[in-house]
Amino acid sequence: MGANREGRLSGAASQPKLRVRDATKVYSTRSGDLLAIDSCSLDIRAGEIVSIVGPSGCGKTTLLWSMSGLHKLTSGQVLLDGVPVDGPSPEIGMVFQDANLLPWRNLDANINFPFEIKGTKPDRAWIDDLLQRVGLGGFGGRFPRELSGGMQQRAALVRALSFKPSVLLMDEPFGALDAFTREEMNQMVEEIWLDTRTTIVLITHSIEEAIFLSDRIVVMSARPGRVASIHEVPFPRPRSLEIMATREVFDLTNTIKMEIIGEQQSRYARPSSAQPAQPSV
């Protein structure tokens, strides 16, 4: 369970599914350049669920968007199955912070959207199965405004999985949902993952969510974001909500929480350390 700073594969039997190497991203803003992430390196094995947590503004989203090919890195590389990612890949599905459904399309047409863009044919049986699984069977004709927030986010999940990506990137997917709906969504993600074994990278603000879902949890430092530590989550699957009340989970939650708080404070501490020391009497 101990922190593993390198985040490398111990066995190294196969190459990592997704490999981030020295990822650095600088945004040019009006008030100057902003170093969002600095030499991030991270390997993600095929079929594992990895959560990324860290103080807000630490570059989690930047890192995830770089993995998806939506953002270009200033330097460094993202490799998918050993091949550099330099644009959106059909192997990668993305779930965004809000459900991001197109309001002028009904549910069926929304799920059809990726296929229209890609010019491929949807696997109806697979999609219907997914819809059933997330409890959206028979809702195909409904428009997004006719669905609750939870239903919209479930639809977004189905849309992301509809074209069978081998990697699913989720950017705080359930952040806007209430705690109960969120737990329900977490269970659903695990259930689907147990069948598909899709590699999942998840950004979250909820350490509980990270522990419930992940094989490993990556803690990022305050901006500029770096990989501060990586925690293994050893609990067996399928995980039940009951394990969340165990001592081990409590300890792990606490450890990660303290690390994040430490990171946050180090950021506030930084400017003062730059000031000249008080002359001693």
Place this chain on the structure above:
Amino acid sequence: MSETDAIPEFKRGGTTGEVGISGGMSALAAGPGIRSLREVLAIVLVAVVIIGGTELLLNLFQVPQYVLPKPSEIAVALVTDFHLILPHLGHTLVELLSGFAIGATIGLILAAVITQFPFAEKIITPYILLLVTTPMLALVPLLILRFGFGYEPRIIAVALASGPMVMINAATGFRRVDSGKIALARSYGASTLQIFWKVRAPMALPMIFVGLMVGSIFGLLTAVGAEMVGGGFGLGNRLTSYSSMIQMPQFFAVVLILSLLGILIYVLFFLLGKKFASWEA
């Protein structure tokens, strides 16, 4: 997971007419829909009282016809002289439709193109504003000098009046970029053109309908105004001609036709907007 969590959130647009098309559209579509026989009766009753009352008052005070003709006289003129007015209605429609078609097409294309280039937009927008705010009727005498008393100056004036209106509203629509939706499309590998047709254009549609509605009404105003300035045909020409001959019932019959034409245009775009852009209710 079950269907129950969604039910309180459903916002079904039930009765007709209650659903405004958009912020901009609902400002134009102020009236609520008709729901029951009682409402229909009330509306008819009010109309009868207003028209009948006018008739009665004009009779009572013996208002001369050249000041204000009675509703019954207008109705008679409308029926008996309709065959004389009809060809002029045709001319006005030709000017309106061709001018509007030209203006709206150019306006839409310009809006779609310049919103893609913010710098070009900054340069062009002041001129478009100038075109919107300058009454195009002012140019009609000049246009007549150049193009004579036929259709041309009127069609050009209609295009000049309606095009900028369509453009400025459509541009507002195209500028409403939802970066999340564009990122979504990009994550599926969408091209710029695909993003335009599948995200930007549908998103702009409600504002485009507002532009078409306002533009066509402006076009009608300008067509009639241009006809009043010069040339021997068109409803505007009838207005000047009938008033110079003090044929007031005929004059008001033409005014009535123009009102109905305006309402028809309004209803047409309202229904189109409701059909294609009601998602933004």
